[in-house]
Amino acid sequence: MLKKDQDRYPQEPPQLPQYDISSDLKKLVILFIGIMLANFVIAGVCALGMRIIQLGVPLSDQLHSAPQNILFYALLTSHGQAMFFGVMSMNTMWFGYYATSKWGRKPLSSMKWAKISLGVMEAGIILIFISPVSSLGVGWYNLMPLIFLPGQPSITWSGTAAQIFLIADVLVGIGITIFCVIIVTTLLSGKIPVGTQLFASRHGERAAKKEGEDYPQQDLDHTHMAYLPSAVRWLALLGINSWFTKKLRDTTPAVPILLVAAFVTAMVQLIGNPGLFFQLTQGFISLQQSSTTIALDSTNWLLTKNAWWFFGHPIVYFPLLIFLGAMYYLTPRYAKERVQYNKWNYRPWPFYFMFSILVFSHHVFMDMPNPVWLQIMAQTASLGIVFPSALTIFTALMFIWRSQISWNITARFFLAGLAGWAFGGYQGAEMGMWGADIYLHNTMAMPSHIHLMLLLGPLLMTFGIIYAIFPDLTKKHMSKTLGECHFWLTLFGGFGFALLFNYIGMHGAIRREAEIPASFDWAMPWLLFFALCIGITQLIFVYNVIRTLRRKPDSYELEEYNRLHLAPTRMDINEGGS
């Protein structure tokens, strides 16, 4: 029994809010996680295939003899889109649903549509996996008009494959839009938990404090459920009121930080999604054109490209922001702190909201025909997004500093995710400045940035979250030993992979090349090695999840679940059910 106790996570109770989400939502979240992991494995196999091709190892005579390595670009397209949409975006969706219900202490506005969003998303992902079977290789960001101008007739993909791919992206766009609408409507309607010490005191909590012996004042946050006036609700959910003067801050309510994160995530993507639909509309129109010349002349491809990035950069922040919100909650929890109202937790969020939308412009500032204001905004927004990011990192370190934090696997995954995101963000700011970007854009430094930002940022945080909330979802803990393997191998493989990408990128290696120049041949075996480390350890994680799901909870796990869910202590009323 002792051995078994030691071989499970978390080391500390998860200390999540006491509101118990519906069993329907729990099942949906578990289904989301399962499908996400399946997508992750398939997309990971695509990545391994790319590395093998670049290494020059013949998978078969036919493949190796293909001068253009068509398979490489098909795998590249599947890998990129499946990772962005089928893994990272899905992570945000399931955690967004979970967090909105859990911290919002109410059911989602529509469980039916939440289920539909999963179905629509996964249908899109399946089509993304299918379309490259017919050799379609347009890359994850699918710059028009490549999809219907594949090149010489002898090496091309079919119009049907292109249509399937575009339909896949339409489905993905619809799935993400449904998610955003559900989050926004859930948070904008009905009651919502509100707090701040002074606000709470008006509702009788001050009297409660006087009666209690060990109930510090900072625990009075987010205690009440209230119908907030519309204007106040928007100010609170975007974190704008954190910039008010002290007097106004004391009189305007704050909402749980995770709700702010969910709301900002949904709003940013809701604003960005029209860019995707605009680009896809141009694609469908062009596919209908009988003459290539007509299609080329009748469309503004610069505007189409800009529209894509108007969607394409928010989709990079879509997987990130909500997990930063989780960091604000979980890190102090594991540092044995109350999650008190602190204006600095909220102050980055209006900037995240603004700059996550505007920063897309740095993708297009190498296109000189763009308007001057857009190009100047590009560099300004690239630097601007650093401001909230720096605040978040500092606050996270403040939580940890001198805290004797419990370095369980969730806390470690979050710290590693923070480091990956910080270094990826530094690269982003660097490449967001034109003078540096002319040396680094579309080199392997770019995939390095993306892998640091996503694989080693929010994905690590996602793993941490899964370990933390699994007991809440299933009443069972995951294996500690397997979790340790997962953590260290992911870190080793991930950072090795991303930093090597960066090194060869800074030396001029171009991204998206099936045949890497000979001068970079030395790096290919190492890239395959690091990719294998990441791949193997994810299989271990999948095994850990399946093993935990299949077994029954033991008495210890049931006891702990009941203690946390059925008998909330006074300490936990802060996030408890009302």
Added chain:
Amino acid sequence: MVCPRLGNRNSQSLSNMINLAADYGWGPGTLLLLFFICIVTTIVMVFVIISSTSYRFKVQSFASKTRHHPETYWAIGVALLLVYLWVVSYPWMPPVAFSSANKVGTSHNPSDHIKVVNISAGQWFWLMNEQNSGPLKAGQPAYITVKAGQTIKFIAHSVDVNHGLGVFDGPSDGSPLMFQMQVIPGSDNVFLFTFKHPGIYLVRCLEYCGYAHPYMTSQIKVISSSSNSGIST
């Protein structure tokens, strides 16, 4: 301000990053600052982790830790740093850096000191100054010849999909990237550059444009400014 400072330099021994920052116009102080951001971030993270596990430090509540609002000073410091970087970067934002290029306009008439090179890109070839030699392969003879020290105004457009014009500081793969520009269908993109040293410079496509993207290469030959050779191909 045209940006002749965006010229190549023969400093292969230095890291590409230092080159780019120096070319970017940043002084040693800024370079040092950027270098220290990474170093300091790493050291601070390590220190914070150690402090969180060491019993030498007294445990404090977060409330007492933030009594003096260190975030305020941090926010002000970060904001000032970003404003500084914005001001330093301003002259190098494309519209500002290429203001002289804009004055030259789209007439394609070279001024006294600017040589205009028209580029058409397609799957999978480069055409420079209207010359067409069909699809190109690496290792072909120099495709266009210009003089060292002369500012070149590249005006590029694509006849089909998006491409990227990347010029490398040497004739072979593995040479550092010197500059790049997007080449888009339906619009002329402009870039000004001054080759300071004679030599062969590799041209490659940097924007994925289909299966044969890695093989879309060409070359630029730069001759000495004192040479009598004119522009030839």
